[in-house]
Amino acid sequence: MNASNFASKRPDWNSRGRTINCVIRRSPVATEPSESLHEVVMPKDFLKGAKDHYDVIVIGSGLAGLTSANTLARAGHSVLLLEHHYQLGGMATWFKRQNGHIFDISLHGFPIGMIKSCRKYWTQEIADSIVQLKGVRFENPQFSIETTFDRKDFTRLITEDFGVPHETVDEFFTTARKMNFFDDQGTTTRELFERFFPDRDDVVRLLMEPITYANGSTLEDPAITYGIVFSNFMSKGVYTFQGGTDKLINQMKAEMENNGVDIRIRSEVEKIEVGPDRRVSAVVVNGRRITCGAVLSNANIKQTIFNLVGEENFDPAFVEEAQAVRLNTSSCQVYIALKPGESFDHCGDLLFHSEHRGFDIDAIMSRDISSRTFSFYYPETRPGHDRYVIVSSTNARFEDWAQLPEDEYEASKKDLCETTLDCLEQYVPNIREKVDHIEAATPRTFKYYTRHIRGASFGTKFEGLAASKGLPEQISGLFHAGSVGIIMSGWLGAVNYGVIVSNDVDKYLTPAAASV
Ligand SMILES: Cc1cc2nc3c(=O)[nH]c(=O)nc-3n(C[C@H](O)[C@H](O)[C@H](O)COP(=O)(O)OP(=O)(O)OC[C@H]3O[C@@H](n4cnc5c(N)ncnc54)[C@H](O)[C@@H]3O)c2cc1C
Numbered sequence: 001m002n003a004s005n006f007a008s009k010r011p012d013w014n015s016r017g018r019t020i021n022c023v024i025r026r027s028p029v030a031t032e033p034s035e036s037l038h039e040v041v042m043p044k045d046f047l048k049g050a051k052d053h054y055d056v057i058v059i060g061s062g063l064a065g066l067t068s069a070n071t072l073a074r075a076g077h078s079v080l081l082l083e084h085h086y087q088l089g090g091m092a093t094w095f096k097r098q099n100g101h102i103f104d105i106s107l108h109g110f111p112i113g114m115i116k117s118c119r120k121y122w123t124q125e126i127a128d129s130i131v132q133l134k135g136v137r138f139e140n141p142q143f144s145i146e147t148t149f150d151r152k153d154f155t156r157l158i159t160e161d162f163g164v165p166h167e168t169v170d171e172f173f174t175t176a177r178k179m180n181f182f183d184d185q186g187t188t189t190r191e192l193f194e195r196f197f198p199d200r201d202d203v204v205r206l207l208m209e210p211i212t213y214a215n216g217s218t219l220e221d222p223a224i225t226y227g228i229v230f231s232n233f234m235s236k237g238v239y240t241f242q243g244g245t246d247k248l249i250n251q252m253k254a255e256m257e258n259n260g261v262d263i264r265i266r267s268e269v270e271k272i273e274v275g276p277d278r279r280v281s282a283v284v285v286n287g288r289r290i291t292c293g294a295v296l297s298n299a300n301i302k303q304t305i306f307n308l309v310g311e312e313n314f315d316p317a318f319v320e321e322a323q324a325v326r327l328n329t330s331s332c333q334v335y336i337a338l339k340p341g342e343s344f345d346h347c348g349d350l351l352f353h354s355e356h357r358g359f360d361i362d363a364i365m366s367r368d369i370s371s372r373t374f375s376f377y378y379p380e381t382r383p384g385h386d387r388y389v390i391v392s393s394t395n396a397r398f399e400d401w402a403q404l405p406e407d408e409y410e411a412s413k414k415d416l417c418e419t420t421l422d423c424l425e426q427y428v429p430n431i432r433e434k435v436d437h438i439e440a441a442t443p444r445t446f447k448y449y450t451r452h453i454r455g456a457s458f459g460t461k462f463e464g465l466a467a468s469k470g471l472p473e474q475i476s477g478l479f480h481a482g483s484v485g486i487i488m489s490g491w492l493g494a495v496n497y498g499v500i501v502s503n504d505v506d507k508y509l510t511p512a513a514a515s516v
Helices: 037-041 064-073 113-121 123-128 151-161 166-178 191-198 201-215 225-236 243-260 300-310 318-325 360-367 398-402 406-424 443-450 464-476 490-509
Strands: 053-059 079-082 096-097 101-104 130-133 136-139 142-149 236-241 262-264 269-275 282-287 288-297 330-338 350-354 371-376 390-398 435-441 478-480
Touching: 037 390, 053 064, 053 269, 064 079, 064 101, 064 113, 064 136, 064 243, 064 490, 096 262, 101 166, 101 243, 101 330, 101 390, 113 123, 113 130, 113 478, 113 490, 123 130, 123 191, 123 243, 142 151, 142 201, 151 166, 151 201, 151 225, 166 191, 166 225, 191 225, 201 225, 201 350, 201 360, 201 371, 201 390, 225 490, 243 262, 269 288, 269 300, 269 478, 288 300, 300 318, 300 464, 318 464, 330 406, 330 443, 360 390, 390 398, 390 406, 398 443, 406 435, 464 478, 478 490
Parallel strands: 053 079, 053 288, 079 262, 136 350, 288 478
Antiparallel strands: 096 101, 130 236, 136 142, 269 282, 282 288, 330 390, 330 435, 350 371, 371 390
């Protein structure tokens, strides 16, 4: 790929105004790992006033990084949080456009457990903004359903509409609920469904499609990862953060500042330094060396091992294991804002649309899109803000977008916008007349903004957890918290994993009196 092909294009979420083709010096899509946002706009020293030493340096401000930084600062450690982007949040992010439009990237739904985690590890105020989304819809050639997406309603649907005996459904839910991480990982999700719902691809579709849409998991993934995530949702339904991602992240930022975290944006870590005693000693960020007692990386686990630390610092067997860790797939999104004053009738909060018959992972991932998840944002999403916004998400493979020449890439994004509007017309009549702003993001966009290899939306497959947890055994003082496997990903998984790893860091720094 010729980088100069891209030299005049502006990063998708970074552009202002209506179109996606504005001009700047560099493109998001041609970036090499060493390029960074701060290189694009480097106006000042973003590390001015930073100390030369901290107890802990947290690399990355995804939800796991933010939660770790806050938890460790609360425990009394001096914490430096370094984020390469100009905004905190990682995938939990948003962007603004002309005419007062605000788009959320990953605020589509999470389980109720987020309320407890936010209350415990953040603030009551944050927890109080979490509300239930009651309208989850499925529209596909096999069924048309609206549900509250909880066990009671799913049991009703599967027994009454799909005709499966009550005992079977009950046993399925109980089996999924009982799964925990230490169970056998040999059973696949496919085998789990075959046991309870043989030859029922309609039931499998209902149970599996939302989880696949959400995180790219497949029928070949371990049943426990499906069981845990699905049961988390089924316990009480799907929740969202009222006020939008910007409000959440700003509240988190304020709380971290209260607790003394030194927060630095536009600060890309280039290197984690390891001493001859195999202990972390420092990081190199924006060309400056800052020493520390421990490093907690929220960057992609493979990136942490291979790019930031370097494989020469690990045992060969560990390197081999880490090389074998598979990445999750990525996403495309289309962001659609209605003109001020325009609206649409209630059409659900989350709508899983598909034109494909049966559950088909290849069709879900294909660039020839037949499946879309629509998130409808009403004015209640952001009280005080009167806009109607729709975000369409589809699973996508990085390789389908990575090699496209620039003109084809732009044409494909336009096509994605057009076909999304065509599809949306059936749910929001006259949508084209109402639209004020539309643009698309692709796996390249996700890679650019979060540095995840291949733009992986949900980090790695489940085996990434062993690499993540194994880091401190390889290098003293080196920890990782971030999306590895389905359970440690997503908003809730990332927050909770951040807490778990902070506890380990705290023990490492103060072995006699771990206080987290
Ligand atoms: C399109 C989409 C939709 C989603 N929908 C949902 C949903 O509905 N519900 C849900 O629960 N989850 C959803 N998710 C997933 C969820 O957003 C993520 O799993 C979660 O936010 C990841 O958090 P994380 O802590 O792993 O870090 P990430 O969000 O991956 O953040 C990592 C951070 O590290 C920074 N970083 C990386 N390298 C460096 C470096 N060298 N120096 C400095 N900083 C660095 C990055 O810039 C980034 O800010 C969605 C994700 C996507 C992409």
